[in-house]
Amino acid sequence: SQTIHQWPATLVQPVGSPLSLECTVEGTSNPNLYWYRQAAGRGLQLLFYSVGIGQISSEVPQNLSASRPQDRQFILSSKKLLLSDSGFYLCAWVRGQGLGNTEAFFGQGTRLTVV
Amino acid sequence: AQKVTQAQTEISVVEKEDVTLDCVYETRDTTYYLFWYKQPPSGELVFLIRRNSFDEQNEISGRYSWNFQKSTSSFNFTITASQVVDSAVYFCALSVYSGAGSYQLTFGKGTKLSVIP
Numbered sequence: 001s002q003t004i005h006q007w008p009a010t011l012v013q014p015v016g017s018p019l020s021l022e023c024t025v026e027g028t029s030n031p032n033l034y035w036y037r038q039a040a041g042r043g044l045q046l047l048f049y050s051v052g053i054g055q056i057s058s059e060v061p062q063n064l065s066a067s068r069p070q071d072r073q074f075i076l077s078s079k080k081l082l083l084s085d086s087g088f089y090l091c092a093w094v095r096g097q098g099l100g101n102t103e104a105f106f107g108q109g110t111r112l113t114v115v
Numbered sequence: 116a117q118k119v120t121q122a123q124t125e126i127s128v129v130e131k132e133d134v135t136l137d138c139v140y141e142t143r144d145t146t147y148y149l150f151w152y153k154q155p156p157s158g159e160l161v162f163l164i165r166r167n168s169f170d171e172q173n174e175i176s177g178r179y180s181w182n183f184q185k186s187t188s189s190f191n192f193t194i195t196a197s198q199v200v201d202s203a204v205y206f207c208a209l210s211v212y213s214g215a216g217s218y219q220l221t222f223g224k225g226t227k228l229s230v231i232p
Contacts, residue, residue: 032217043121043224044206051217088158094210094218103150104208104220106160 002027006091006107013114019064019078021110023091026072031093033074034104035066038088050074086114117142119209121223128197129231136192136226138207144168148210149183149190154225155203166190197230204228 006023013019025031035047046059048066056066063082067075074091091107118141128134140149151163164174166183174181178195194201207223 034220036222044222046220046222049217049219057217090158090160092160092220094220103148103162103165104210105162106152109158111158 002093002105004091004093004105004107006110008110009108010111011113013081013112015083015114016080019076019081019085019112021076021089021091021112023074023076023107024072025074025093028093028095029071031072031095033068034092034094035074035076036090036092038090038109040087044090048076081114083114086112088112117144117147117209117211117219117221119207119221119223121205121207121226123226124224125227125229127229127231130199131196133193133195134197134228136194136205136207136228138190138192138223140188140190140207140209142209142211144211146212150208150210151181151190151192152206152208152222153203154206160206163192194228197228199230199232202228202230 003026032051034049036044037047038044049057050068053068053071063085064076064078089110089112092104094104120139122137126134147168149166152160153163154160164181171183171185180193182191204225204227206225208220210218210220213219
């Protein structure tokens with residue numbers, strides 16, 4: 001069965017520090033991978049998605065970047081965090097092929113607080 | 116561009132009452148998929164249901180039921196005899212194929228449901 005791992009679960013970082021959140025998927029190959037952010041009391045905002053190794057699409061200009069060094073690994077990074085980067089970050093995957101198999105499965109999320 | 120609107124930001128009901136969560140979507144694609152997710156206080160999103168654009172048959176799963184109407188671009192979610200464990204934020208989402216193996220998944224802003232004992 002497929003599983004998705006996301007870590008760390010919680011993170012408190014000072015303003016200006018770097019960030020690296022990691023997400024890995026097991027049990028599937030060539031998934032579409034997504035990073036979402038959920039600010040307090042708000043909905044899910046798509047940040048990045050990737051259909052393959054080295055391929056990243058950015059939905060919103062921001063202080064963040066993403067990379068996909070391996071098929072089942074998706075990393076969210078920042079060189080210098082801002083207070084506004086605080087939020088709940090969710091990684092998700094969707095099967096990359098086949099109509100109908102398009103539900104997204106989410107990791108447990110990382111609650112980031114920038115202080 | 117795709118859009119999902121959940122007009123109800125927060126709803127409170129007393130336990131055992133029925134409650135309907137509204138979802139209205141916009142897309143120009145003729146093939147698309149609609150979803151409902153539940154986000155309990157723990158934060159993880161839990162997949163509840165998927166509906167494709169060619170299947171307007173309503174679905175019932177225990178206390179949950181979904182009403183998909185293409186004519187009004189709505190995909191509403193009803194919980195019958197609500198329970199305290201139903202308290203969560205519920206998200207409606209829309210997925211369309213955007214080519215090259217990529218699906219664009221758009222979420223509504225969510226409806227926070229509080230079930231009061």
